[in-house]
Amino acid sequence: MFSARTRSRKAVLAVAALGVASLGLSACGGTSSSDSEPVGTADPNEEVTIVVDSFGGIFANYEEAGLLDQYREEHPNVTIEFSEVQQEPDYWTALGTKLNSGSGLADIQPIEISRAALVTSQQQDTWLDVNDTEFADQLEEETEAAVSNITTEDGAVLGFPTDAGPMAICYRTDKMEAAGLPSDSEELAAQVTDWDAYEALGQQYVDATGQAWTDTATGYYRLLTSVEPVRNYDEEGNPTWDSNDTVKPSFDRAAAVAAAGLTAGLEQFSPAWNTAMSTGDFATIACPAWMLGYIKQQAGEENAGNWSAIPLPEDLGGNWGGSYLAIPRDSENAAAAADLAAFLTSAEAEATEFEAGLAFPSNTVAQEQIQDVTDEYFSGAPIGEIFSTSAQAAPAQPLGVDDGAIDVALTEALVTVEANGVSPEEAWQNASSTIEDQVG
Template identity: 45%
Template structure:
């Protein structure tokens, strides 16, 4: 396999602990004044749901800064957003002043794109860099110390489930009782077989094999790369075991055979009941609310991962492309958006879990009425504290997408797991280079 031109961010070596130790807070809750030179339009381009528009933070910032106008756009799928951004970055045209960077892409940015992004140490965002849990900002830092992104959220995980569907199949609906039945991922699958025997018509145990796979590998420290920068997904037993387990679940009819974030049936499934459980990073909370709507309130609940495991799936950064003509104002905006006050507000209203230590402490007691008053602050805090510090590599996103497509071919098209695994490896080799 191709060896990257420099080592990936070996996060385990950069942080002594992933414990949530409070550090000094910066960034503040007050928006910075706009530049005195006249009105500024800041273009913000993100993917999925960061929560800023949904919570009203852009309007709040504009109100506090009369000279600033924010032009916001969001692409639903990160797999579409990122290739388009690469084209724009390469041409130097069409990029926004603020761009979102998914965690699976940050190592690529740090290693291969430093000249395309702004070093935030040289901007008004500099004072915000020290506010994060120990591993968050090191992942966005180059070997020579340039910081290319401010952290937004992280993705600690639980299991979200439809209480009504589990109850109809005779399974526990209380979160603690359900957790007691799931001490491992094998127990989760076994419970799915029980569910299948008595499930309401048209309802599968889980949404997708790809989602199940991502949840399992997201509890690991080493996934696609090792500490030396080598791409090791083909020889990492944790990856192969997760792939085989997810493929077997697909073959057993435990999945709804839906492609996450792409298949319209997946969005509809949150309200229609086509699946009863879903591996649930904290940011999925807001997604479920949006897709299930008011009718879903009280039907959904949240429990911990099997065995109380910790994990991290997702999270993102805000970066400023080097070609931006509004770097100072863009830096003020991202410092304010990612400040603890705003991170706590986004979690409380949307579900994106904070990455600043102060905000994490602030949301520890949060409950969510939509999810039967589930203690989401406690569930996701515990998951984040128990999560290993993951090693990230420049092509994590490529491998993750290849695995998801391979697993979809198993559950939806009857491809054998062995052939699907081989196809995933070939796809990665073709994109990354052997």
């Protein structure tokens, strides 16, 4: 049987350094000290409804790519019901309420990567170990980082990896052309040689049009931090967000761009931000691969060809995002939910999703299949090459238990710079106080 122990060294270090006690699941199904039982095969003749509670368009993408319809056709006994909110923090808060009450969990609950270290260290008894299912071998196809990030100290894998979030810059070709700037992806990429050049080009755009260069300071912040070797934590699992060379310099740079009037001052995933995808209220956006599908959903078919993408400058690679399909251990439909989750995260499904211009595969077999994918919605941009190159160059950043809380505090502080005119210095102090109160 596949064992995640060989993939979990980084997770082990982070958890051990934080002094979190092991909750006792072994790496192989059916032999854990917490007496978990292997999940059997779903009965193809039993009528079952799989309920999914999700966020950020994960299952909307599956629907758009035709994967849910394909599964329904192949499994006529299965009904899939899903609901989604856009904001992951809202989803996480609601999930916490369910966990605290001990009721209300859906059969599948996605987990965002920034929550992975907390989940593996504090919620091991809640979620099904993929090694306790018949689909454990599928984990062999996943990247080491995708598996290790959701692996507990003793080797339990608490979710099926869905995707990765390699970074690019997406932009409006029509807005560039109207501003007298390069709209061709190769020509634009040749001018965006580093972050200084990106911002200088943005100032030219603002001067020419009076409109915003990029959507939000928070998106730019996540882009800047994604390319660095560390973010909120070091390799030993110690929080270093307030002292390392990544977070404060990136925060200051993003805040300065906002203060200079280069951002649209929108809150990501808000209704106004969604509308701006269509109306063209900004020219560029930090673009993890999953943003392709989100742009298509919000900008609509009328903007096909008005968007394109370029790689990051200086051959940089970054990652923002990636999620896991987690199944509650106590789900009455665990076997059926595992079957659906395995199908949606298979190489074939993940390749299909990316070929539809949606999420980038975490499955390595799928990654090999999508190298030459282009996307007509994005002006024929070679998205397979752009995002594959970014994924290969992206650093493997250490995760920590409070990554999600730290990210939320810092990004909310940047929103106040844009929306309320708070100075960057005051915003940083406010974020630091919030983190200190919530995390310590």
